[in-house]
Amino acid sequence: MVRQIRIWKAYDLKARKIIHWMIGKRDKETLGEFLDEIGIEGRDFVTDDYEAYHHLIPAYQLFTGKDLTYPIEQDNSNTRH
DSSP states (O other): OOOOOEEEEEEETTTTEEEEEEEEOSSHHHHHHHHHHHOOTTOOEEEOOOHHHHHHSOGGGEEESSTTOHHHHHHHHHHHO
16 A cells, blocks of 8 residues: 655745645645644635645635746755755
8 A cells, every 4th residue: 555645835935935844645634734834814825726725725815826836846846856
Protein backbone atom coordinates (compact mmCIF):
# COMPACT_ATOMS: atom_id res chain seq x y z
CA MET A 1 0.00 0.00 0.00
CA VAL A 2 1.36 3.39 -1.03
CA ARG A 3 0.60 6.17 1.40
CA GLN A 4 0.78 9.59 -0.21
CA ILE A 5 1.54 12.72 1.72
CA ARG A 6 1.69 16.34 0.63
CA ILE A 7 3.62 19.38 1.67
CA TRP A 8 1.13 22.21 2.19
CA LYS A 9 2.63 25.69 1.80
CA ALA A 10 1.36 29.21 2.33
CA TYR A 11 3.34 31.69 0.24
CA ASP A 12 3.26 35.46 0.69
CA LEU A 13 3.38 37.02 -2.79
CA LYS A 14 4.42 40.46 -1.48
CA ALA A 15 7.19 39.22 0.84
CA ARG A 16 8.12 36.46 -1.64
CA LYS A 17 8.55 33.80 1.00
CA ILE A 18 6.88 30.79 2.60
CA ILE A 19 5.00 31.92 5.70
CA HIS A 20 3.85 28.49 6.85
CA TRP A 21 4.04 24.84 5.82
CA MET A 22 2.94 21.44 7.07
CA ILE A 23 3.01 17.82 5.97
CA GLY A 24 -0.18 15.80 5.65
CA LYS A 25 -2.73 14.19 3.39
CA ARG A 26 -4.42 16.07 0.59
CA ASP A 27 -7.87 16.03 2.12
CA LYS A 28 -10.43 18.44 3.50
CA GLU A 29 -9.49 17.74 7.12
CA THR A 30 -5.80 18.51 6.62
CA LEU A 31 -6.65 21.64 4.65
CA GLY A 32 -8.92 22.73 7.51
CA GLU A 33 -6.08 22.28 10.01
CA PHE A 34 -3.71 24.20 7.75
CA LEU A 35 -6.14 27.09 7.34
CA ASP A 36 -6.76 27.17 11.09
CA GLU A 37 -3.01 27.51 11.65
CA ILE A 38 -2.46 30.35 9.17
CA GLY A 39 -5.87 32.01 9.53
CA ILE A 40 -8.01 33.08 6.60
CA GLU A 41 -9.12 36.48 7.88
CA GLY A 42 -7.83 39.24 5.60
CA ARG A 43 -6.00 36.86 3.25
CA ASP A 44 -6.45 36.07 -0.42
CA PHE A 45 -5.73 32.58 -1.70
CA VAL A 46 -4.40 31.58 -5.12
CA THR A 47 -4.89 27.85 -5.58
CA ASP A 48 -5.44 25.05 -8.01
CA ASP A 49 -9.03 23.91 -8.47
CA TYR A 50 -9.04 21.31 -5.67
CA GLU A 51 -12.65 21.03 -4.50
CA ALA A 52 -11.89 21.35 -0.78
CA TYR A 53 -10.69 24.94 -1.24
CA HIS A 54 -14.16 25.92 -2.44
CA HIS A 55 -15.71 24.43 0.71
CA LEU A 56 -13.38 26.04 3.25
CA ILE A 57 -12.38 29.41 1.75
CA PRO A 58 -14.96 32.11 0.96
CA ALA A 59 -15.34 32.71 -2.78
CA TYR A 60 -14.34 36.39 -2.51
CA GLN A 61 -10.96 35.32 -1.05
CA LEU A 62 -10.28 32.51 -3.52
CA PHE A 63 -8.69 32.76 -6.97
CA THR A 64 -8.23 29.49 -8.81
CA GLY A 65 -5.96 29.27 -11.80
CA LYS A 66 -2.33 29.21 -12.88
CA ASP A 67 -2.04 32.95 -13.56
CA LEU A 68 -0.44 33.81 -10.22
CA THR A 69 0.97 30.48 -9.06
CA TYR A 70 4.41 30.71 -10.66
CA PRO A 71 6.20 31.89 -7.44
CA ILE A 72 4.97 28.92 -5.41
CA GLU A 73 5.65 26.57 -8.33
CA GLN A 74 9.22 27.87 -8.42
CA ASP A 75 9.53 27.26 -4.68
CA ASN A 76 8.11 23.74 -5.15
CA SER A 77 10.75 23.10 -7.80
CA ASN A 78 13.49 24.31 -5.46
CA THR A 79 12.14 22.02 -2.72
CA ARG A 80 12.21 18.98 -5.03
CA HIS A 81 15.75 19.68 -6.17
